[in-house]
Structures are given as structure tokens and as C-alpha cells.
Amino acid sequence: MKAAQHAYNTLRASIIDGSYPPGTRVTEQEVAASAGVSRTPVREALQRLEAEGLLSFVPHQGAVVTSWSPRDAADIFELRAMLEGYVARLASARASDEDIAELRRLALQQSLEAEERSVGYLERIADLNSQFHQRLQLTAASARLQATLTTLSSVPLVLQTFRDYSNEDLTRSAHHHRELVEAIESRDGDWAAAVMCAHIMAARRAFNAKHQQPSA
Amino acid sequence: MKAAQHAYNTLRASIIDGSYPPGTRVTEQEVAASAGVSRTPVREALQRLEAEGLLSFVPHQGAVVTSWSPRDAADIFELRAMLEGYVARLASARASDEDIAELRRLALQQSLEAEERSVGYLERIADLNSQFHQRLQLTAASARLQATLTTLSSVPLVLQTFRDYSNEDLTRSAHHHRELVEAIESRDGDWAAAVMCAHIMAARRAFNAKHQQPSA
DNA sequence: AATCGCGAACTTGTATACAATTGGCTTGAG
DNA sequence: CTCAAGCCAATTGTATACAAGTTCGCGATT
Known part of the structure; x- marks a missing residue:
């Protein structure tokens, strides 16, 4: 290499x-x-x-x-909700049959891993999750734009999300992905954007629960 | 250097x-x-x-x-409308008195240049415009996040905007900026976001008028 | 004992030299 | 005349050597 x-x-x-x-x-x-x-x-x-x-x-x-302030974290979740919601909407309009098939494969695989929880499942789920979102971006936007969006998704804040997830959170995340596939397949951009928004908001809540001072 | x-x-x-x-x-x-x-x-x-x-x-x-496809261009304007609208909303909540004073200074200067149109005014307006948007981002977001947003505003597509502007467009742009200052000063995030959105949409229209095949 | 000043080592920034891979061009054969 | 194969040149990728600036530590002096 x-x-x-x-x-x-x-x-x-x-x-x-x-x-x-x-x-x-x-x-x-x-x-x-x-x-x-x-x-x-x-x-x-x-x-x-x-x-x-x-x-x-x-x-x-x-x-x-880089160290991230609580304000940074809050802003990033807000931004991601907007941007990824937008991506989901675009994907609903632009996805090809192969795109949908691949997204479904990734979502189903993630559901499986979230159910079985065999050794190393957290890493595999994190990877599947990244692949799903990346594929979605690739589906939605031209390659050029995708590069821009990537910078926002690569921050440790996002990648470490699953460390803060309970089993219930993990199941919900997989469900969101499968719902997204369905929304995209039915070309329902509003639905897709809303699901994605919920998806990010759930991640924010898990993050806040873990990282904010318990007093608040 | x-x-x-x-x-x-x-x-x-x-x-x-x-x-x-x-x-x-x-x-x-x-x-x-x-x-x-x-x-x-x-x-x-x-x-x-x-x-x-x-x-x-x-x-x-x-x-x-880099060459930009028409689809890239469309996506970028859409994205900017969302992001800069978000920035304007945040700025409404977070701007200090100095921030507002500086934004007002930039907006007024731009109005002046747009009226007088003395030699080299286009370059000076482009510069004032960049400064205005950058200052707004600095006001809204932590420095860390600002760096991320910058990448979207630096594309030639954005920087060359003023080449496509008529005198009327230039005046309107300066008006938008002054309206933004007012919205921010009154801490009206909705107003600020809406004005910014209109600001970007106006830019998009000017771009499309110049760059799309005249038949369309 | 504390502070100021000097020096040395470390770290970045730049240049140059070398290796490796690729694309194009030429040349030869069918 | 066209196509293919091989060679050459150009360009990137990497390493090393060197220069300049800064920070930290040590020592001397007050």
C-alpha cells in the first residue's frame, strides 16, 4: 500500500x-x-x-x-440531521434498483448482527452503519458532493456513536435503516427524510445521555 | 511568506x-x-x-x-441554502454587539459600492460579500465547525457568482445583507434564515440564467 | 532562592535526489 | 493502412538532507 x-x-x-x-x-x-x-x-x-x-x-x-466542545457536538448533530435528511430525500428520487438492493442487504445484515450479538458485533455493526450511510450519500449525490459530505460524517463523534448505544438503541438503529430502505423504494422522499432525522436525533440522545453531566 | x-x-x-x-x-x-x-x-x-x-x-x-456538472451546481445551491440558513439562525442567537457592528459595517460598505460602481467595484463587492458570509459563520459556529462549512463556500461556483449579477442583482444582494443584520439584531432566527434562503435562491437564479442553455 | 538570559535540542518547513509506475510514441509486422 | 508491442519520457511517490525558528532547560547572577 x-x-x-x-x-x-x-x-x-x-x-x-x-x-x-x-x-x-x-x-x-x-x-x-x-x-x-x-x-x-x-x-x-x-x-x-x-x-x-x-x-x-x-x-x-x-x-x-481535536477536542470537541459540547456546543460543537450539538451543532454537529443538528447539521447531520439536516444534511443526511437531505441526502435521504435525494436518494429517494435517484436510487437505482442496485442501490436499493445493496442498501437492503446492508440493513438486513445489521439487523442480524444486532440480534445475534456474537463476538465483535459492535465493530461489525459500526462498519455496516458507515457503509450504509456512505452508500446512501453515493446514491444521492454526485461523487464530487459526496466528498464534501464525508468530512462531516468522519468525525470521531459520529464513528464512536455505537459505544454509547444500548441493545435497544442498536435494534432501533437497524430498524431505522430498514425503514429507510422501504421509504426510498417507495420513492417517498418526505418519509425517508423524516426517518433519517429521527435516526440522528436518537443518536444525539444516546450521546447526550452518556456525555452530559448527570446533574443536568 | x-x-x-x-x-x-x-x-x-x-x-x-x-x-x-x-x-x-x-x-x-x-x-x-x-x-x-x-x-x-x-x-x-x-x-x-x-x-x-x-x-x-x-x-x-x-x-x-474540478469540473462541475449542472447537477452538482444545483445540489450545491440547495445545500448552501440549508446550511447558510442554519448559520443565519444560529447567528441570531449568538451574535455579540461587535459581531453585529462588523456585519453592519460590511453590509453598508457593500451597499455603497453597489451604488457608486467605481472602477474595480466588482472585485471589492465580491470581497465584501465573502467577508460578510465568513463573519456570519464565525459568529454562528465554533471555529471548529466553521472550518467545515468553509469548504462549501469556497468553490468557484460561489466565488464567481457576481460575474453573473446584473446591477439590480447587486443592489438586491446588498439589501439582503442589510436585512440580515436587522434580523440578527432583533434576534429573529426565523427571519434571518428566511432572508438567507432567499439570498441564495436569488444567486441560484442568476447562475441558472447565465449558465443554462438559453433554450430551456 | 528566584529570575533572567543563553544555549542546545527538537520540530517544522523546504529542497533535492531517487525509485517506480504509467501513458504516449515510435516502430515494425501483418 | 492498421494494430500491437516495446521503449522512452514524464510524473508522481518517497526518502533524506538541510535550514530556520521555537521552546524548554540549565546555569549564572542578583
Whole structure:
């Protein structure tokens, strides 16, 4: 694999799984050593991660892992509700038969995993979920626009959602996806957008329940 | 100035002013020579421009200036209407007195320029417009989120808007901005969002009038 | 003991050299 | 005349070497 891609994957995984907590300083050499490549491709990886919002560059100090304020979190959920709702609406109008088939496959698989809960199911569900939303974006928008939307969905905030999910939340999430497929198949953009909105709002609630001070 | 920044500015200006039309292939050496720096900072500049959507990387071939399909254009205006409307709503709730004062200053200045139309007024108006929207985003969102929103506003599609504007359009645009200031000052989020939406829709109409085949 | 100043090490930023892969062009054969 | 195959050139991808700036620590001085 390309060295830059390798460095990107390595560092990104470390950030998302929590090995590099928010606020951590990340030096180029450190990443270079850890990925076994030179600093040149590492700089490329750092820049990509900065563009995606996972890192911030502090002048003359290097990169630090982005920390998200409660306000950031609230804004991001709000934004996602709007944008992904929009995506669901577009997808309802533009989905091909293959798109729908693939979305259904992903949704059903996720339902299965949510029921069985065999070892490693959380990771697999997170992956299926990402694939579902990504496929939806690909269905809705031209590739160009999809790249723009991706940046909003890749923040750890979103990716770690399932850590905060109860079993009930997991089942509900899978149900939402299957309902989305149905809405899209019947070309009902309003329905699809509403389901997606509910989907995100449910995620927000789970997030808030876990991360807000219990006093509030 | 930093070499990477210089390369970025140079290339970006060339893309926006049309020296590099969509579809043009951009090689690293070419940019390096034109900016008088080595390839290393150029790669950094190319990456940033790719993240902003002005360039696309074709595997093993380099970067090409992004070309936008009519569908892309339509989607982008739709998205901007949603997002900037959201931004206007947030700004209504969060703007400080200084924010409002600065927004008013920018809006009034733009009105003046739109009336006088002295030499170079189009460039100055474009700049004032960018500043206004950027300030609004800064007012509405945390700096972190603002960075995400920026990527959507920097596409040439948006920056070149004023080329398609008639004098009437220019006046209306300035009016919109002043109305926005008023809405925000009265903390009326609904009003602000609606005005912003109209603002974007007007831009879309001007764009479509110029770029769609006249037969339609 | 505390503070100011100097220096050294670390980190980023840039340049250059080298490797690898690809696309185009030329040349030859059918 | 056309098509295919191989070679060459161009371009990206990576590594390393070097320069400049900054921060932290140590020591000296008050």
C-alpha cells in the first residue's frame, strides 16, 4: 500500500480508538516511526486528517488531536440531521434498483448482527452503519458532493456513536435503516427524510445521555 | 511568506480567475516553477485545494481542475441554502454587539459600492460579500465547525457568482445583507434564515440564467 | 532562592535526489 | 493502412538532507 495511505490509516485508527485522546500532540517523526515510513508521506496524512477535522495545527507546535466542545457536538448533530435528511430525500428520487438492493442487504445484515450479538458485533455493526450511510450519500449525490459530505460524517463523534448505544438503541438503529430502505423504494422522499432525522436525533440522545453531566 | 502558502495562493487565484479552466491537468513541476518553490510545498498546496474541492486527483495522473456538472451546481445551491440558513439562525442567537457592528459595517460598505460602481467595484463587492458570509459563520459556529462549512463556500461556483449579477442583482444582494443584520439584531432566527434562503435562491437564479442553455 | 538570559535540542518547513509506475510514441509486422 | 508491442519520457511517490525558528532547560547572577 502507499506509504501515505498507511500512515493515514494508522494514525486515524489510533485517534478514533482513543489511543490518542483529544489534546494530544502528534509529531511527524513519531507517526513516521510508528508507521515505518518517512516524514514526507506523514505530512500528507496529517494534512488529510486536519482537513477532516480530526487534527488541528497549532503554529510552530505541530498537530494536536481535536477536542470537541459540547456546543460543537450539538451543532454537529443538528447539521447531520439536516444534511443526511437531505441526502435521504435525494436518494429517494435517484436510487437505482442496485442501490436499493445493496442498501437492503446492508440493513438486513445489521439487523442480524444486532440480534445475534456474537463476538465483535459492535465493530461489525459500526462498519455496516458507515457503509450504509456512505452508500446512501453515493446514491444521492454526485461523487464530487459526496466528498464534501464525508468530512462531516468522519468525525470521531459520529464513528464512536455505537459505544454509547444500548441493545435497544442498536435494534432501533437497524430498524431505522430498514425503514429507510422501504421509504426510498417507495420513492417517498418526505418519509425517508423524516426517518433519517429521527435516526440522528436518537443518536444525539444516546450521546447526550452518556456525555452530559448527570446533574443536568 | 511560507512557500506552501504562496503556491496555494498562486494556483488558487489561477483557478478562480479562469486561467486554469475545469478539466485542465495541473502538474506539480508546473506549479512549482510558476510559484518559484520546490515540489514539496506544492504538493501541500495541491492537497489543500483538493480538500476544498477545486482539484481532483486522478490516480497516477495528477491533479485536474474540478469540473462541475449542472447537477452538482444545483445540489450545491440547495445545500448552501440549508446550511447558510442554519448559520443565519444560529447567528441570531449568538451574535455579540461587535459581531453585529462588523456585519453592519460590511453590509453598508457593500451597499455603497453597489451604488457608486467605481472602477474595480466588482472585485471589492465580491470581497465584501465573502467577508460578510465568513463573519456570519464565525459568529454562528465554533471555529471548529466553521472550518467545515468553509469548504462549501469556497468553490468557484460561489466565488464567481457576481460575474453573473446584473446591477439590480447587486443592489438586491446588498439589501439582503442589510436585512440580515436587522434580523440578527432583533434576534429573529426565523427571519434571518428566511432572508438567507432567499439570498441564495436569488444567486441560484442568476447562475441558472447565465449558465443554462438559453433554450430551456 | 528566584529570575533572567543563553544555549542546545527538537520540530517544522523546504529542497533535492531517487525509485517506480504509467501513458504516449515510435516502430515494425501483418 | 492498421494494430500491437516495446521503449522512452514524464510524473508522481518517497526518502533524506538541510535550514530556520521555537521552546524548554540549565546555569549564572542578583
